Amino acid sequence: MTAQRVLVVDDEAKIRMVVRGYLEADGFTVSEAADGPGGLRAALDDEPDLVILDVMLPGLDGFEVLRRLRSSSDAPVILLTARDEEIDRVVGFTAGGDDYVTKPFSARELALRARAILRRATAPEADDGLLRFDGLLIDPGRRAVVVDDGRHVDLTALDFDILRALARAPGHVFTRRQLLERVWGYDFFGDERVVDVHIATLRRELGDAAGRPRFIGTVRNVGYRLVAPPAGG
Template identity: 45%
Template structure:
């Protein structure tokens, strides 16, 4: 597996050794020697992996990891001479995916890199279970509803209703079609149940529930979810 790797290590001899081992694995390696350059290269290249020394001049590795975790899910393998457990846990808490203490075997580092890249590749091929319609997002695996990035609490019936419409945005669903989706969820369901769910959902996902622009009524037919 070949990958673009940014290596941030202030010890030039150590950096050269690691670079050689990674290039033997057919990775393309960019070496930088301070934290600010690490941030710049990751932002510019969007590499598959960052190998990050903790003790960097300017911006240290922990701060680099903290900043990048707000912007990216790039895998981070941290390197450090610190052996205290608290330091290791801090790096992992900040979002590092793996942690190696110096001195280490370059062969082990190369193996850790392979493992991280395989893990990342496996995540990349996982199906996206998030349905997005404008500012509304529905995660069907986690059973979560979001409106403009905010997690919304909803009942099982409301969730089934919004998930059904999010899977086919702009399609008009009749009340009868929506009723079919609620069998087994709501014990006693009527067309009034559908109308009540729609009203409650509008209160939760609409900027102004009195003037809906997302969950719309198509008079004489039913409802549809749009990206308004």
């Protein structure tokens, strides 16, 4: 089996060295970049299976690298930052990040997160067939979403997986932890509030409103559910 490839983009050589050591001990093939432009080139040219991306980079910050990368790649991205502000998590996740790790961090935990994310990304797809609801069509095979005005909705891989998880059990209320288990994997180590950010992104892309939802409803202090009735129901 070919080793999965991880690109580590960080301007601190010591961090790259430590992270590389743990990842290689776990069987990954690791490449490195020390600035934003170099990281973006490496990610686009080498097409790694996972990118570990520092936010504070010279030349081009990590958020901008991620935005540009997402125009042509769905490779999972773990963001690294020395800041722990809520706005940073929101920006990172809405730009298409898969996980968010605050420095200082445990290199061993980072390696475990990398393994969990890649396990989810490479898991075989279940054949659900078309999922049809009032005003909403989900095609798991093509990973396509269409709303009632015929508009095709362009979702990131994670946002699509969350929507599909909700659509598999319409009306069922999922807690954040249950969604994390179904989408990220049982060994997710991050902040459970990442689910809230992705739900907000989903609503925006679907044209939904949190106050009067057509598709995704909130159950206060519990979680989220798909509220759209089945098509023809």
